[in-house]
Amino acid sequence: MLITLATIYVINTVVALITVLREPRDISATWAWILVLTLIPVVGFIIYSFAGRKLSHRRLFAYQDQDTTAMRQHIADLMTQTESLNRDIDPHQNESVASVRQGRSLVTLFQNINQTALATKNHVKIFTAGQDLFEQMKADLRAAQESINIEFYTFYADELGSEILDILVDRAKAGVAVHVIYDALGSFGTTKKFFKPLEEAGGHAGPFLKRRLTLIDFQLNFRDHRKMVVIDGEVGYVGGFNIGDQYLGRDKKFGHWRDTHLRLTGSAVYFLQAHLILDWNASAPKNQIPVTEPCYFPKLKAENQGHSNLQIVTSGPESDDEQIKMGYIRLIQLAKERCWIQTPYLIPDDSTFDALRIAANSGVDVRIMVPCMPDHPFVYRATQYYASQLAKYGVKVYYYDNGFLHAKTVVVDNHLASVGSANFDFRSFKLNFEVNAFLYDSKLAQELSRDFENDLKSATEQTVVDFANQGRWLTFKQYIARLLAPIL
Incomplete structure (x- = not known):
């Protein structure tokens, strides 16, 4: 009996080493997985199948192989037309100049590893309460005339989610191009049926990188944790809030929900829009968003300009740059x-x-x-x-x-x-x-x-x-x- 158990354990250990070492990963993660697979025989491999597998090459290629040249050039042209970022910062913005000077090396870092320019002429509003954020967001969504792009880790089919969906359906019926990306795991409980009224109204919704919660496809890792909204290419949102009642403090378990989110107008919205389009096009290859359509990248209006400088930065498993x-x-x-x-x-x-x-x-x-x-x-x-x-x-x-x-x-x-x-x-x-x-x-x-x-x-x-x-x-x-x- 002891010999049998020892043999099983040796085989388990060898298979564990082969399983973990055959894919390059951080050394600390490597040791952590070896620990799990060796200390919890059999069960450890079940855990690994859900949480340890790498993102498939097919999905990585769908994301990495997109040609962004035309979109980046279009954004650069638009920003040049509005005294954009390749020019000197407005010398009258003394406080902004001081901030950019202190962070100049950070700006350069992101230009090199994320190919994102410094966006000037932005107006930024900070929200820390869900009630205030979603009232403003719903008002902006109702005012949409051309396009709405939404991407959230969590889009629950609850009261708040239904309120926002109703607005999206209304706008889609009015001819607005509506696209919604959600993470299948983060939005657990929200099914395709929930978004059927939007689809019937001419809008579109789907899980990020087509990753549904099937047993074969299920993974705990590589989630779409982003929270972004862009309306008419002019108003953008980014931050920590998701769409759901708990983010309004309606969940007794958590009570008051303290988070931070930004509302943006200005040239930074171009970069939010670019990432939303890339994420959608990688997730819905048969229903692509045209990358340079004027309704998605309109000229910057004077009333949408401010004095804040910022960079929109993304990261994910498609790159090793972190x-x-x-x-x-x-x-x-x-x-x-x-x-x-x-x-x-x-x-x-x-x-x-x-x-x-x-x-x-x-x-x-x-x-x-x-x-x-x-x-x-x-x-x-x-x-x-x-x-x-x-x-x-x-x-x-x-x-x-x-x-x-x-x-x-x-x-x-x-x-x-x-x-x-x-x-x-x-x-x-x-x-x-x-x-x-x-x-x-x-x-x-x-x-x-x-x-x-x-x-x-x-x-x-x-x-x-x-x-x-x-x-x-x-x-x-x-x-x-x-x-x-x-x-x-």
Whole structure:
């Protein structure tokens, strides 16, 4: 009997090594999967089949092989017509100039690894309450005349989702070109039937990269975690909110939902639109959006122009550049006085962890705010582990007590900031399709700082002593979660 069990275990270990090592991946993720497959024979392989497989080459090629030359040239021409980004920043925008100067290396980084230009002449409004955000969004959707493109990780078939769908159906009947992309797992429970009225009205909806929740096709990884809206090519939204009642605080489990989202007008909307079109065309090859149609990329109107500078940055498993993670690291490196972060999941890789530790040890006021409650218990234990480790190096850690904190924001000094869909974790850095707006604007940075300070009134600092006084069982769970952090 013992010989049989030993033989099975040896075979399991050999197969585990072959399975994990045959595909290139981060070394920490490699060891984490070897641990799972060897310590949990058979069951580990079932888990791996859902969470460890790479994105198929077919889907990667569908995304990577799109020719973006015409669209990029069209955007460049439009921006040139409105004193765009290849020219000097308006010298009268003194505060914006100072922000761009401090972040010039960040601008260059994204130009090189994400091919995204610095978008000037933007007006940006920050939303932190779902009620305010969705009232404004619904008003903008109702006013659409030409096109609506929507992409959300979560589009629930609940009260809010139905309200927005009704608006989309109405606009589609009026001749507006409507396209909706959703993530099949993130929108679990929302079926194709829900979007049937939109299809019948002439609109279109479908899952990202045609990934439905079938047993053969099911994967936990490589989710479309982006949250974007573009209306008439003039109004854009990007941030952390999804479409669903819980984001309005209607879920008793989470209570008040604290998030951050941006409403944009100006040249940055061109870049949001470009990414939405790329995502749609990769997901619906038989129903392509024309990449240079005027209704999707109209000339920038004077009333839509502002004074804010920003870059729209995307990242995902189709590239090894980890663009948003690199942006986070560069932001932290640029901090001279303070770096304030809000994230629901704090599971940094070694490079991000070291950047935070170096900043704190260099005298930068590094503060990180995370939720006081989990939405994914095992992931939350990993968050607590890394929070306890960062506290040892002088990072101030806060638990947000007034509901659930879902915002993904970074504020550096009084000039730079980031708002988007990407968390501070392995999943957002390497596995998910994400989008962030990196802001070069002192007024916006200061507004986000005030929001952080206001949240501190409903938060509790967790000191080294607090973490040391945790129960042994909780500490044990945190250490176990940490071992599997690269694959959570």
